[in-house]
Amino acid sequence: MTDRPNTQPVYALPEWNLADLYPAPDSPALAADLDRAERDARAFRRRWRGKLAAAEGKAFGGAVGAYEAISELAARAESYAQLLHAADLSDAGIGKFRQTVRERVTAITGELLFFTLEINRMEDDEIENKLADPEAARYRPWLRDVRLSRPHRLNEETERLFHVKRLTGRAAWTRLFDETMAALRFPVGGEDLTSQQALHLLSDPDAAIRREAAESVGRILGNNVRLFALIANTLAKDKEIEDGWRGYDTPQAARHLSNRVEAPVVDALTRAVTEACPRLSHRYYALKARWFGVDALEYWDRNAPLPGDEDADIPWSEAAEIVLDAYGAFSPRMRGIGARFFDGRWIDAAPRAGKSPGAFSHSTVPSAHPYILLNYQGRTRDVMTLAHELGHGVHQVLAGAQGRLMAETPLTLAETASVFGEMLTFCALLARDGDGARRKRLLAAKVEDMLNTVVRQIAFYRFESIVHEERREGELTAERLCDIWLDVQRRSLGPAIRLGDNYRYYWTYIPHFVHSPFYVYAYAFGDCLVNSLYAVHEAGAPDFPAKYLAMLEAGGTLHHRELLAPFGLDASEPAFWAKGLSLIETMIDELEDAA
Numbered sequence: 001m002t003d004r005p006n007t008q009p010v011y012a013l014p015e016w017n018l019a020d021l022y023p024a025p026d027s028p029a030l031a032a033d034l035d036r037a038e039r040d041a042r043a044f045r046r047r048w049r050g051k052l053a054a055a056e057g058k059a060f061g062g063a064v065g066a067y068e069a070i071s072e073l074a075a076r077a078e079s080y081a082q083l084l085h086a087a088d089l090s091d092a093g094i095g096k097f098r099q100t101v102r103e104r105v106t107a108i109t110g111e112l113l114f115f116t117l118e119i120n121r122m123e124d125d126e127i128e129n130k131l132a133d134p135e136a137a138r139y140r141p142w143l144r145d146v147r148l149s150r151p152h153r154l155n156e157e158t159e160r161l162f163h164v165k166r167l168t169g170r171a172a173w174t175r176l177f178d179e180t181m182a183a184l185r186f187p188v189g190g191e192d193l194t195s196q197q198a199l200h201l202l203s204d205p206d207a208a209i210r211r212e213a214a215e216s217v218g219r220i221l222g223n224n225v226r227l228f229a230l231i232a233n234t235l236a237k238d239k240e241i242e243d244g245w246r247g248y249d250t251p252q253a254a255r256h257l258s259n260r261v262e263a264p265v266v267d268a269l270t271r272a273v274t275e276a277c278p279r280l281s282h283r284y285y286a287l288k289a290r291w292f293g294v295d296a297l298e299y300w301d302r303n304a305p306l307p308g309d310e311d312a313d314i315p316w317s318e319a320a321e322i323v324l325d326a327y328g329a330f331s332p333r334m335r336g337i338g339a340r341f342f343d344g345r346w347i348d349a350a351p352r353a354g355k356s357p358g359a360f361s362h363s364t365v366p367s368a369h370p371y372i373l374l375n376y377q378g379r380t381r382d383v384m385t386l387a388h389e390l391g392h393g394v395h396q397v398l399a400g401a402q403g404r405l406m407a408e409t410p411l412t413l414a415e416t417a418s419v420f421g422e423m424l425t426f427c428a429l430l431a432r433d434g435d436g437a438r439r440k441r442l443l444a445a446k447v448e449d450m451l452n453t454v455v456r457q458i459a460f461y462r463f464e465s466i467v468h469e470e471r472r473e474g475e476l477t478a479e480r481l482c483d484i485w486l487d488v489q490r491r492s493l494g495p496a497i498r499l500g501d502n503y504r505y506y507w508t509y510i511p512h513f514v515h516s517p518f519y520v521y522a523y524a525f526g527d528c529l530v531n532s533l534y535a536v537h538e539a540g541a542p543d544f545p546a547k548y549l550a551m552l553e554a555g556g557t558l559h560h561r562e563l564l565a566p567f568g569l570d571a572s573e574p575a576f577w578a579k580g581l582s583l584i585e586t587m588i589d590e591l592e593d594a595a
Contacts, residue, residue, distance in 0.1 A: 072365045380442075
């Protein structure tokens, strides 16, 4: 073995400065904010509980504004604790601090639960009368979304019980998963690597390193599979219990409601992607196997660089320039917002032991700004991850003008902004040096990313759906969970990928199954949506950048039909998904023609 498993980049990488939220965990400002939020929440409850229906429009609007201010204060403290913990999941003191803050915030927000319950008990005409006042009318989109959950809300005592018990239920099991994954080490080449470092080696140019890393990941995950199976079973049962109390008819229904997307739209997406697998993933991986001179690829070769391709290390400064230039070519305003993340130290990019694996952009609160976490290791895929998370960040900055209650965007549309950022960066790279072998490499990498975003995520969604349905009949063994995983993966990836025994345990490391059940289809939704949006842009639609930024600025105030109407698109039309998938098919056509 070479010493390549030392995956730490040799150049400096940024670490975020969380002082824009609070200077330190023991900061007097943090303690004061939590105390103030607690006092204000109790006073708010005394002032408004049982009196909201009788309030005139102006007073009602003021009450919503006060509710928003308390919510933001509590969320600011919790965001700081969450980000501090994500930067070092292995530090017991930080873990304790995060739990302490979470418990304080849960108590604070518990005081406010009555508010949305009383809003949902009002009749439509009562709400409309209050909205006649401008101060209340500002919150119309938020009230619309709150009232979507009317059929599924319970009485105040029950809601408070669910709210408080989450600390020792879902939140506790999620913490166990996070800290377990952060503590696991995967031996490769004589070194003990984090999960993120080991998984990164699955795209190493050396096949022997890829194999060793893949088998190490599978072996260590397999050694811990009973714990992960217990977590999966417990969380699925917890969800089933709460869904039953709330009257959701399917395990996916709560996610669809929070995403403000209709079940038939998601069903159409799932069906379209599943039916397209033979034309997309099956065909591409068969083509890649021919490039490798084999009948079928081993699972550790699925994301391998093409034969003869050396994916040169890309320093952080160059990655930043690539992404910002791509953003700037589309919109100078978009570039300006993106540059603030680098200039203001809003990004933590360095891989570290104990750090949360993967990547995310945390919106925090509108009175502050988002923060981005990466594990940057210098590959083209890492540049695309930067473009993805910066897309989220730009979206969160723009939507922040809507305020705490209306800035949050459904996951389906949040992923649109991130995937659009990737597309801008990919097209810039293709235009810059996309000739001959370089073009083939870029196209192949983009196809693989899109297959990971669309086909793979829908396979994840199908895996979750089967697991949650079967869990209703009783606990699933670790073996059954692994069998479901392998069956779904074989169907989605096709016969040109050979799934070894250790691959059966790979479901265990995917955090979305634990953190946000059924989140994953949002990636496929966003990718297909971006493909359709980008086609409109390339066709020369007038004022496209301005319309696109206006869509992001809308935050959560508009439904997906309203947001897409200016572009002539409608996600409820079955043909919409076929149009999005056709771009992937066209890229595979080009690669086949070149071969």
